[in-house]
Amino acid sequence: MDPQTCLIVDDSRIIRKVARRIVEGLGFEVDEAADGVEALTYCMGAMPHVVLLDWQMPVMDGLSFLRRLRDLPGGRAPKVLFCSVETRADRIAEALSAGADDYVMKPFDGEILHSKFAEVGAIQSPS
Amino acid sequence: MTPEDFDRLQTLLATRAGFRLTRDRMHLAEHRLGPVARREGYHNVEAMLATLWNKPIASLGWAVIEALLNGETWFRRDRAVFDVFSRELMPALTAARPGGKVRLWSAGVSTGQEAYSLAIAALENSADVEIVATDLSRQAIEKAHSGLYTSFEIQRGLSARTMLRWFEQVEDHWRARPELRSTVRFERANLLDEPADDRPFDVIFCRNLLSDLEPAHRARVLDQLERRLVDDGCLFLGVDERPDGDSVAFRPVAGRKGLYVKAPSALRRAA
Numbered sequence: 228m229d230p231q232t233c234l235i236v237d238d239s240r241i242i243r244k245v246a247r248r249i250v251e252g253l254g255f256e257v258d259e260a261a262d263g264v265e266a267l268t269y270c271m272g273a274m275p276h277v278v279l280l281d282w283q284m285p286v287m288d289g290l291s292f293l294r295r296l297r298d299l300p301g302g303r304a305p306k307v308l309f310c311s312v313e314t315r316a317d318r319i320a321e322a323l324s325a326g327a328d329d330y331v332m333k334p335f336d337g338e339i340l341h342s343k344f345a346e347v348g349a350i351q352s353p354s
Numbered sequence: 355m356t357p358e359d360f361d362r363l364q365t366l367l368a369t370r371a372g373f374r375l376t377r378d379r380m381h382l383a384e385h386r387l388g389p390v391a392r393r394e395g396y397h398n399v400e401a402m403l404a405t406l407w408n409k410p411i412a413s414l415g416w417a418v419i420e421a422l423l424n425g426e427t428w429f430r431r432d433r434a435v436f437d438v439f440s441r442e443l444m445p446a447l448t449a450a451r452p453g454g455k456v457r458l459w460s461a462g463v464s465t466g467q468e469a470y471s472l473a474i475a476a477l478e479n480s481a482d483v484e485i486v487a488t489d490l491s492r493q494a495i496e497k498a499h500s501g502l503y504t505s506f507e508i509q510r511g512l513s514a515r516t517m518l519r520w521f522e523q524v525e526d527h528w529r530a531r532p533e534l535r536s537t538v539r540f541e542r543a544n545l546l547d548e549p550a551d552d553r554p555f556d557v558i559f560c561r562n563l564l565s566d567l568e569p570a571h572r573a574r575v576l577d578q579l580e581r582r583l584v585d586d587g588c589l590f591l592g593v594d595e596r597p598d599g600d601s602v603a604f605r606p607v608a609g610r611k612g613l614y615v616k617a618p619s620a621l622r623r624a625a
Contacts, residue, residue, distance in 0.1 A: 316522075327514075329515075336506070338428075342510050346512075346513045347513075
C-alpha cells in the first residue's frame with residue numbers, strides 16, 4: 228500500500244519543520260507549502276490524505292484555501308486539520324463550518340497532533 | 355536528595371498511598387518536590403525532607419505524596435474503551451435500569467478528564483447517569499472540580515467540535531459547562547481506606563492505577579472494587595492491565611481490551 232501523505236501548509240519554516248518531524252513519526256509522507264496558493268497548486272496535482280493548515284498566511288490564507296479546496300474535484304476527500312494561533316471559540320467554529328475536520332490550537336505538541344489525527348480517522352490508534 | 359531520603363519517600367508512599375515509587379523515578383521525584391519545597395517555604399528539598407523526617411506533619415506529608423503520584427491522564431484516553439462504553443454498555447445499561455440512574459465510578463480520576471469524558475458520552479446518549487469520581491490527591495480533585503483546562507489539556511483527546519459543545523472559553527482556559535459539571539461528583543478518597551459509602555456501581559473505571567500500586571495492596575483494592583460493583587456490573591482496567599494471577603473475582607471480556615465482568619465463582623461467594 229502507498230504511504231499516506233500529509234501536506235503541511237504554514238508560512239513559518241520552523242513550524243513546518245516541527246510539524247513535519249511529528250507527522251513523519253505518525254507514518255506519513257510529508258510535503259510542505261508556504262501559503263494557500265502553493266497548497267492549492269499542489270492539491271490540483273495530487274490530493275493528499277491530510278492537510279495541516281495554518282490560518283494567517285500571505286498570498287492566500289487558510290480559510291480561503293479550504294473553501295477553494297472543497298470546491299475542487301476530489302477536494303472533499305482530504306482530512307483538513309486547521310492549526311492556528313487563533314483560539315477564540317467563534318473563530319474555531321467558523322473554521323469548522325467552512326469544512327475543516329478538526330482544529331489544533333497553537334502551540335501544539337506530538338501528543339496533541341497524534342490525538343487529532345486519530346480523531347479524524349487519519350491513523351488507527353489505540354489511544 | 356540522598357539515597358536515604360529516597361528510601362524513606364518510598365516507605366512513605368507505600369504505607370500511606372500503597373504507591374510503588376520505583377527507583378528510576380528518583381530524578382523525577384527531586385524535580386517534582388522542588389516546587390513543593392518552595393511553596394511550603396523551605397530553602398530546598400533536602401531541608402523540607404529533613405523537617406518531615408524529624409516531625410511528621412500530616413499536611414506536609416500529603417503535599418509530598420501528592421507531588422509524587424502518577425497523575426498522567428487525558429480526555430478519552432484509549433478511545434476504544436470509550437467507544438465500547440458509549441455504543442455498547444450505555445444503551446444496555448439504560449435499558450436494564452428503566453427509570454433509574456446508571457451509577458458510574460471513576461476511581462483514580464486524577465484531574466478529571468476521564469470523568470468528563472464519561473459524562474459527555476452519557477449526555478450524548480441522553481442517559482440518566484450519576485458519576486462519582488475519586489482520587490487520592492486533593493490538588494488533582496480540586497482541579498477536576500473546577501473543570502478548567504489549558505489549551506494543551508483540552509486538545510488532548512477531544513475534537514474541536516466536542517470541545518466547543520461541552521466547554522466554554524474562559525480567557526486562555528476552557529471550562530466544563532454547568533450541565534457537564536453537575537453530572538459528576540468529585541471526592542477525595544483513598545482506596546486503601548474503608549469506603550464511607552457502600553452503594554454499588556454499575557460500571558467502575560479504575561484504569562492505570564493498579565499497576566502503580568505495591569503488589570501487596572493490589573488484591574485489597576481489587577477486592578474493594580468487586581464489593582462496590584453490582585453482580586452484572588463491569589470493570590474497566592487500563593488496556594495493558596489485568597487482575598493479579600490469584601484474583602478469581604473478575605473475568606475478561608473477549609475482544610474488549612481492559613473490560614472485565616464478575617466471575618461466576620465470585621458471584622457464588624457473594625450469594
